[in-house]
Amino acid sequence: MIWTRRQALWAGGGIGTAALLTACGGDKDAASSPADSSGGTPRKGGTLRVGALGRASATTRDPHGNQGNESDYLIIALVHDTLTAPGLKDNTVGRLATSWKPSGDLKTWRFTLAKGATFHDGSPVTADDVVWSLRRLRNTPAGASRLPGVKAENITADGKDTVVLVSDDANAELPLLTRLSTFVLKKDTPGKDIPKAPGTGPFKLDWFRGGNARLVRNDTWHGGRVHLDAIEVTMFESPQAMANALLGGQIDLASNVGPVAARSAASRKDVQLVRRPGDMALPLVMRTADGPFADVRVREAMKLVVDREAMVEQVLSGYGTVANDVLGTADPAYAKDLPRRTRDLAKARKLLAEAGFDLSRTYELVTTEDVPGLAESATLFANHAREAGVKVKVVKQESGAFYEKTWLKGSFYTNYWGTNDSVIFLAAKMITGAGQNEAGWSDPGFDSAYRKAVGAADEKARATALRELQRIEHDRSGYLLWGVADGIDLAGSKVRDLPKLPGYGRVQLERVWLAR
């Protein structure tokens, strides 16, 4: 369950918005699962019992802290609103902020807050509250990665309902960065009151105890009508126990339960299997700056060696899709037209020979067991590589050691990104000198395409730059992205309108209702 804490930060999701979805003709965007297509009209009332993964030792109540547990994040995301949220059609939709506008140079962004938004105690939400909350978030130890590129002093209020964020560099994707952890609390909430602090979200906290909680409907939520009377969250240490609770009818929704539990429940007719495509990317990283993979021909050979279909089938139990070495497959701007790379051992051998790749050596592929399937993907890749005469030895590292010793430094390792819905967000990690440049990559063509894309106010120029950026990533980067895992939830037959978004889109439960 360690993986959840890392995913907590990096999942591109956050909480979604019924408000904006409904406002822009909602039903097209509505997240519904196949089983509830017979849907009907939402019925008011009922308590949704949700299971979410978490560890008793890692529970936290601070919306700006390090939420290692999905259960904690779920509770926080239902009680507190973020400024923006992930959407199905648009990557970013409004939440507490209903609209946003950049300056011409894309550095200054003005967010307008939702009209009539109030805290659970009835007091109105002001720009001062938002500024205080964002600054608090920014000043946490990991603040720089939670709200990148915006210094605390550059977050200011302009009047009662406008918040101004000034980015260090031009950034067309800034609203995307406010989707995940920009939870808003009342200005000057003392630290000891944070666990019980009123939020602005669709649900109010009734009680919280050891990771479990009961939330009740906020009848005056600015985002629209909420159908459920209450949500009860139970924290589960193991996905299997969570699946058993669902099969035994003790909970209505097993959130992000994973492929193994899904398989055991797949035969049950009274259980809905919700697949949220594009949930997580599991790339292999090859160091491009130096070492055995510095030669682009070697990297291409590795990309040709892997049998992608087999990886998806065996590593993800088929709950996933084959990918084409470009990160951000769930992004509407994802370049679907790039030539699909398939297995070609002959060509791989030829490229390796041309590059003078030493086939007598054994290459170490470092991996962790942070997320299900990760270590398995390394082992399977090693088998595929052997068929091309490349000897790969899989080395498993403990999570903490991996992030200290291997991540950003190693020459060959597995990695995962809980966000898969923005090409450009992930590309930011690949530009020359980026703080999290995992493959040590530096490519002038890529850098310039990136700058064009983030700096372009014009949609068309931006689309062209994004296409170019992805082409270079596909051809030359240090990422071997063989596939993307689905997020998998299990639900009882009565549950309707479940979220279908990848990543933390799964916490958007305010539209859910229970059929009779």
Add this chain to the structure above:
Amino acid sequence: MAGPLSGTATERTEAATPPVAAPAPRRAAAAALGAGVVLAKRALMLAVLLAAVFAAVELLPGDAASATSDRGESAADAAARRRLLGLDRPVWERFLDWMTALPTGDLGTSARGEHVTDLLSAPFPNTLLLGGTAFAATLATALALGCWAALRPGGPVDRIVNVTSGITLALPEFVVSVGLLLPLSLWTGWLPAVTLTAPDGAPASWTMLVMPVLALTVPQAGWNARIVRGALADQAGAPHVSAARLDGLSPRRVLLRHALPGAWPAIATGAATSTGMLLGGAVVVETLFNYPGLGTVLAGAVSDRDTPVIAGVVACTGAVISLVLLCADVIRARTLGARP
């Protein structure tokens, strides 16, 4: 374990005092001294155990700062947190700090900044409830089965108990758990599959305790039934038991009044060692049934390299085990000491 050892120590002190002539105050003083020695030994043992815990966590790869860090946290942030958590100091220094605070009831602060006493305040009673119930069920089952089998040595009951207890004691808790879960919950719906937690932090319904208790009891009852049966078999050959039998007393009366009293020390020691197994098995069982106890806290703390939390759990469970061992010693001392 020191159980039998300290038992003989107590016995020796008692034996050294002439049974008839010694004035009562001196005997009491000697007994108090003996108890003091036993307690001191137990405390020392616990301290050694806790030192071993600190050392073991130190040997694990990574530390609390890296294990609880965010991806993307800078090296400086990690170093700052390492300082904040005191991880830059030598392990023995942290151990001494933690140990000196222990007598005041302060179990330290977790890597995530919470008081360990707060972290354990709800799970510990839950685990005691689970372990205690399982202990009582184990003892009752083992005594009933052991006595029943001992009534007709070599009879069908004896053979069945012998074989089934042999099988069950070898079963790991998770096998028993799955074996119970399928028929009792997922197929029939008779019992809840997992434990849900009520607002007060305890299990929401007593029915949720049934399967976890059974999963812990089955292997331990098998083990203890064999001990009971064995101890009764040893007693069967004792002169006073033979005499009772020759006197024509009913087998039942011989068993309960003459053989069982002499078997108590062995039974008590066996049951006491089960405490450790029960609490150890609880780690597995709690995860499988989502029971809100110490097991889940411990599992998380180990992956967090969170030494104060691990040590806190060990201290709590260690204290319980020591207490039960002490009870076993008292039973031994009283039973053995009562006879000349």
